[in-house]
Amino acid sequence: MGQEIIFLTILGMLAVTYIPRMLPLVALASKRLPEPVIRWLSFVPVAVLSAMLFPSLLLKDAAFNFSSENYFLWAAIPAFLLAWRIRSFFGTVALGMGLVAAGRYFFG
């Protein structure tokens, strides 16, 4: 595929990515939303983070992976506990990465 076609494809990707990001903010920010809608939206952060996170921890190739080599899952348990205790991004990310690195180093 030529670079010009690739560039035009990128412009198409820009349009379909930007418009859904922009429309709700520009259209809704100045409006007083009905109370049930606000309440529904208040659950979106917890829901969307869970929807992205849990499959990455529990699944491998769309099948459950509870094997000892699933470092992503086992590192998540202390990471959750630490995040809950100290409420720190940085500490949680450092602990999680450290545990995954250690798991790979010591157990292959």
Place this chain on the structure above:
Amino acid sequence: MTSNVLTGDEAASPMLSAFKQVAPIVMGYLPVGAAYGVLAQQAGLSMLNTVLMSILVYAGSAQLIAVALFAVGVSPLSIIATTFVVNLRHLLMSASLAPNLKTWKKWELALFAYQVTDESFAVHSTRFARGDLNKTTCFGINYIAQASWAVASFAGFMAGSSIPDVEPLGIDYALPAMFIALLVMQTKNKLHILVAGFTGFVSIALVQAGADQWSVIIATVVGATFGAGVETWARK
């Protein structure tokens, strides 16, 4: 170094606060952006197109999927349609941020929307929930994050296939670990825990059913509806 996200450091200086809060995003973006750059180079994209996609589209998973599709010669329209579906979840994220930004001008909202990603959304919704609405911090976080993404894409492209393996350092766990921290910070009561577990379960079921590209947005809609429903029912 530990930056406490609950109390924040925004009192010191808006830009300093942005640097502290964006650091975990950058740690996650560098390896993923570099991986994207490597794959784009191998898929036959020019250096310019590789970096332009990070600047113009700026959506991690969609970019990785797109280069995989370019590599096998899928038609441009299919690539654009796939990008649309994969990024549709940002519609919900923007809608969820909107009620916090009533006082912003339309052009500021349009500019801010350009950089709504999974990671920036998670950081901003945590900040907004504790009342940190500083505009300088908002844009500081967004621009530093995107700059790190674009630079990493470029470095990945240049390194080509000789990029060192990032796995021994556990760097591929930076984003999942950050999502863990952000999820915990968003979880403020028992109903939130219930919604998190329920949505995770729905999302896993959808992936297993083969609904890969739709799983996040469908699970989010189902999960938020479940939460609002339980809350309404509990009040009666």
